[in-house]
Amino acid sequence: MNSQQVHLASRPQGTPSKDNFELVTVALPELKEGELLVQNTWMSVDPYMRGRMIDRKSYIPPFQIGEVLEGGAIGEVTQTNNPDFPVGSKVSSMLGWRSHFVSDGTGLTLLPTTPLPEQTFLGIMGMPGMTAWTGLFRIADLQPSDTVFVSAASGAVGSIACQIAKMHGCTVIGSVGSQEKADYLLSLGVDAVINYKETEDLTQALAEVAPQGIDVYFENVGGEHLEAALNNMNDYGRIAVCGLISQYNATEPQPGPSNMAMLIIKKLKMQGFIVFDHWAHYGEYAQQMGQWIAEGKIKYEETVYQGIDQAADAFIGLFEGKNKGKMLVKL
Numbered sequence: 522m523n524s525q526q527v528h529l530a531s532r533p534q535g536t537p538s539k540d541n542f543e544l545v546t547v548a549l550p551e552l553k554e555g556e557l558l559v560q561n562t563w564m565s566v567d568p569y570m571r572g573r574m575i576d577r578k579s580y581i582p583p584f585q586i587g588e589v590l591e592g593g594a595i596g597e598v599t600q601t602n603n604p605d606f607p608v609g610s611k612v613s614s615m616l617g618w619r620s621h622f623v624s625d626g627t628g629l630t631l632l633p634t635t636p637l638p639e640q641t642f643l644g645i646m647g648m649p650g651m652t653a654w655t656g657l658f659r660i661a662d663l664q665p666s667d668t669v670f671v672s673a674a675s676g677a678v679g680s681i682a683c684q685i686a687k688m689h690g691c692t693v694i695g696s697v698g699s700q701e702k703a704d705y706l707l708s709l710g711v712d713a714v715i716n717y718k719e720t721e722d723l724t725q726a727l728a729e730v731a732p733q734g735i736d737v738y739f740e741n742v743g744g745e746h747l748e749a750a751l752n753n754m755n756d757y758g759r760i761a762v763c764g765l766i767s768q769y770n771a772t773e774p775q776p777g778p779s780n781m782a783m784l785i786i787k788k789l790k791m792q793g794f795i796v797f798d799h800w801a802h803y804g805e806y807a808q809q810m811g812q813w814i815a816e817g818k819i820k821y822e823e824t825v826y827q828g829i830d831q832a833a834d835a836f837i838g839l840f841e842g843k844n845k846g847k848m849l850v851k852l
């Protein structure tokens with residue numbers, strides 16, 4: 522059995538390009554006792570993977586040149602010598618960016634029986650959805666009276682954060698990079714949307730749509746977005762720093778916001794987080810989110826690229842705003 526794999530060919534300098542990736546065919550070994558063969562059906566591409574392409578110490582080790590990339594994936598067991606994983610069972614793993622793999626079961630999770638499509642466990646029912654919920658409730662202490670600003674608001678995390686906050690009774694403002702994305706968010710009930718690519722002064726634009734000020738900023742972008750949010754925060758506001766995607770491809774360290782004094786003047790709290798530190802709460806999240814979806818209270822969107830040879834395009838597309846909702850590759 523062969524496996525098609527995407528390897529890191531070279532470390533991106535600035536925005537990743539296709540020659541940073543190489544599609545390689547690798548022969549897999551025969552199954553030993555206790556092992557199983559998984560055929561991946563879906564793989565996730567995520568902005569955080571850009572950080573793993575840099576050779577530096579972080580909360581997760583860097584990818585190595587010439588080695589297969591890793592990322593969230595859903596697959597089906599097609600051969601087995603392991604009674605815990607019968608043929609036909611569906612598993613999630615961190616062994617994406619490859620068509621097949623042999624495993625002894627370590628790190629594999631059997632998908633629960635659910636009416637939801639399996640790929641939702643890479644999106645709304647998986648890490649990105651859990652990130653939105655964690656940032657709002659466990660980091661920003663969301664209250665129904667809050668006005669919430671979400672950047673990268675039509676993406677996998679942002680679109681769920683907007684909807685959860687709306688459902689909680691909040692006034693929600695999103696920022697996105699196109700009119701189509703703005704329309705999508707308005708169709709979900711978001712109160713106001715800023716197209717940052719058409720906006721000259723983000724601080725002013727935010728003040729116009731949120732004259733009452735911002736209580737919670739769900740930060741996905743950094744840079745000008747953070748500066749504008751700080752300028753518009755209310756006293757005792759909370760900022761959940763989830764991501765800084767505008768800086769991931771920077772070739773030099775980026776300057777901090779020029780208005781950090783707002784943290785003091787407005788007595789703000791700003792906290793970064795990594796969702797995996799909160800995974801003990803995933804069961805609570807999944808139960809709640811499954812119910813919200815079943816009741817039609819939350820909707821999810823997916824942008825799907827077809828085939829492992831499209832994986833690099835899908836990943837690069839994250840930095841070009843090519844996705845609405847969760848960016849996925851169907852294998």
Ligand SMILES: NC(=O)c1ccc[n+]([C@@H]2O[C@H](COP(=O)([O-])OP(=O)(O)OC[C@H]3O[C@@H](n4cnc5c(N)ncnc54)[C@H](OP(=O)(O)O)[C@@H]3O)[C@@H](O)[C@H]2O)c1
Pocket residue numbers: 567568569648649652673674675676677678679696697698699702741742762763764765766767768794795796797839840841842843844845846847848
């Ligand atoms: N802390 C954690 O545990 C954790 C977990 C998951 C994700 N994250 C972070 O959360 C953020 C969102 O992740 P996601 O998976 O939901 O990705 P996503 O939002 O689905 O996809 C990325 C989106 O970011 C926007 N974007 C790209 N470059 C930008 C730029 N220079 N300025 C402004 N917007 C830009 C694009 O939308 P537009 O067209 O609107 O520009 C793009 O569609 C990322 O920063 C990610 O690293 C953190």
